[in-house]
Amino acid sequence: MPQISEAPSIVGPGHNLATTTDILRDRFAGFLKQVDSIADEANRARDALGEGGVIDKDEQRDPLIAIGLKAGKLSKTLDETRLSTTKPLRDEVSETNKFFEALAARMDKIKTRFEEIVGVYDRKKRDEERRRAAEAARLAQEEADRKFAEAQAAQHSVVSDVIMNEAVVADQRAERLAAVATTAGTGPTKTESGTISSSAPWTCSIDDWSKLDITEFKDQFSTADIEKAVRAHVRKFKNTRPLKGVKIFQDEKTRFRG
Template sequence: MDASDVAGIGHNMPPLADRLAIDHKALLDKVQSLADRANAAKAVADEKGLNGDDDILPLIEIGKDASKLVKEIGDTRLATTKPLRDDIETINGFFNVAGTRADRIKGAFAEKVGEYDREKRAREARDAAERARIAQEEAAAKLEEAQNAEHSVLGDVVMNEAAVLEEAAQKAAREAVKAGTSPTRTEAGTVSTSGRWTAEVIDSDKIPLEQLRPFIKLADFEKFCRAYAQANQDRKPLPGVRIFRDSKTSFR
């Protein structure tokens, strides 16, 4: 028998759901007993109706027992999952520390390389703009020379030279527009810049809310409306919104 034939730790353990059912059988029995009582009480209430306070006493007792059982189940769940949650917190903390260090290194070097790259791009743009300016001046000077040429043949030659220089000037102008926008490629890797448009609230009172309406999700609207309802109750209607009291019955 080789190592592959040896059962590993937990190899013969049943699935987690089955283990939980075994470990917490007493709790499940309580739930089943409560359900049986609830079904029996409901059957009586459905058959005879609720005609007086005495008729709701069994329902209240079952409701109170259900509240206690809900708390017991919640406490048991928390107690059962606490070791797992502690482990997860420890694991997350371990990797967060390592990840934070690596992220700080990346951020510091991205800032340093980014500063260099921005300066390099700006320099390339300035150099390209200067080349375009010089090319344009040379083309203009050659065109003026052609216009001032006394001999027609010489004028044609100079005009052709001016056309070539004008084409070069236009090419230089196009290159000037694109200068400093391409990624910087090195033997170690490629440096590129990216960004996204964002915003920062400076004065909330001046924000035109109607302009933001298309970008506000319904869930956000509902959150604001609930806050409005809590503050004003039903004393101050809000167009487009139904404000009501959401009542729930509790047992004590």
């Protein structure tokens, strides 16, 4: 079976290529006719029931069963054809993804490993920078405190004023160095090859699943996620395990089998 991409344009030479939908309509024109035929037949059968749309006798019932079975059979054929038609495309996409993902994975592994190696060295440098900044702030504060004490101990007022001014300047310097110490080793490091930065996002590891209280993080799930989980619970346990806020019941539906 030729791939869709290999199908010729249905608009003829000298025109733009047909869309995928146009190609499919041309290639599977037989299916379109069958679908239209069954749909017309279904409409006639429905109209034959009258305005109420209710079956009163077997003669009205049997045609609906026959049409329903015919529609179901064609639906199955259409689905099988869809899968066989798209398989080459899906395989191509899958193989393409695997090809590039494998290459990218190798590069990501190299980058991650080197980030780990450089990270050890960088953290040591950052720790050293923080220690130096903290030590400089400590020494500056000690110098300011010494100046204040010296000014208070001075006997001569002029000398005391001079030393007090020096103490104020020293104290201001100590404050600046203290501020520097609080951010030391936290910024990015620029190198000739690139920039190194450090981050510490919050993460976790689950130690005991049995102790998890899902209600604590229910806002993290979408309504669709929650409904999917509820339906899975109902399919598995039926009505043997009730859920608060959930009405569990049997939804009886008629099925055709030929």
